Amino acid sequence: MADPTPVIDDLRAESEDLDRLVAASDPDRWRLATPAPRWTIAHQIAHLAWTDHSALLAVTDAEAFQGLVEGALKAPETFVDDGADAGAALAPEELLGRWREGRTALDRALRAAPAGARFPWYGPPMSTASMATGRLMETWAHGQDVADALGVEREPTDRLRHVVRIGVRARDFAFGARGITPPAGEFRLELRSPSGDVWTYGPGDAPQRVTGSALDFCLLVTQRAHRADLALDAVGPDADRWLDIAQAFAGPPGEGRAPKGATA
Structure with missing residues (x-):
């Protein structure tokens, strides 16, 4: 425990x-x-x-x-x-x-x-x-x-690992919340931490994967930024779809944020 x-x-x-x-x-x-x-x-x-x-x-x-x-x-x-x-x-x-x-x-x-x-x-x-x-x-x-x-830019810390973990564990929930059957296989995630380490999740040989910044992943799964404004890459159709719908919070899907520069 x-x-x-x-x-x-x-x-x-x-x-x-x-x-x-x-x-x-x-x-x-x-x-x-x-x-x-x-x-x-x-x-x-x-x-x-x-x-x-x-x-x-x-x-x-x-x-x-x-x-x-x-x-x-x-x-x-x-x-x-x-x-x-x-x-x-x-x-x-x-x-x-x-x-x-x-x-x-x-x-x-x-x-x-x-x-x-x-x-x-x-x-x-x-x-x-x-x-x-x-x-x-x-x-x-x-x-x-x-x-x-x-208008303040916060310095990210490795405390973000906790947010990342929730986002990873909530993958299937994000699909289910939108009435989509979750993918059968695990994804591989390789995320660069604020301190420069690489945090990894999922099998190393998984065919579908997500790579990029841990900070950007946290902004995505908490819906504090639009995917288009974040440094995250997906390989595989299910991983790519996940980055469009990811959420780390319970409840119905949120509306999320519009891309920077978008007009109402």
Whole structure:
């Protein structure tokens, strides 16, 4: 059984990086629009605070978390936006404080979770490591929206390996979410990490493969950039199709981002 501590540590570091970015911004800039329709920087942080709270309840109070699930089922199309709207209405300093308190409580709960524990979630149950990995992916992805709104280019880190792993594991889900039968065989992935190493996944002799930048792969599977703007190459028809539909998140397919320079 893998020790979840490294990914919990990386989640903390990813959150702290984003915290420094928003804490250094003028409060008025929290109202800047991000690439997500209708969402400001405040919405992005509010969503992270809201989801961290959901994760905390899943880890510490399954009955209370079930109440959140029941609420989501009553408003499946709006519950995420409703949560973001409520948080975004707060003053920036109050919202920032809530996010800090919530993620600190989640950090403690994940570290205290018993070995082998599994927690309820909006999809399949999650292990401690999976819960931390999912929170890191969301923190990184929504942090990218914040950076885009501020016009900041973030320095990528090897924490992206966690996002890559989710994207790889979610391959068949991405096909199934669009009503497409997943390919029978595995793909080979060879992705260049921020530190210069090459991360590999799948059999070395797989006939279909994806190569390129790990950062660009993460931008693709979190739908933070259009494939046309990324340095990723596919060999094989199924691998090529996957790069058009890849997603690392649960739920229905997103609309994704338009290519740079595209007009509405």
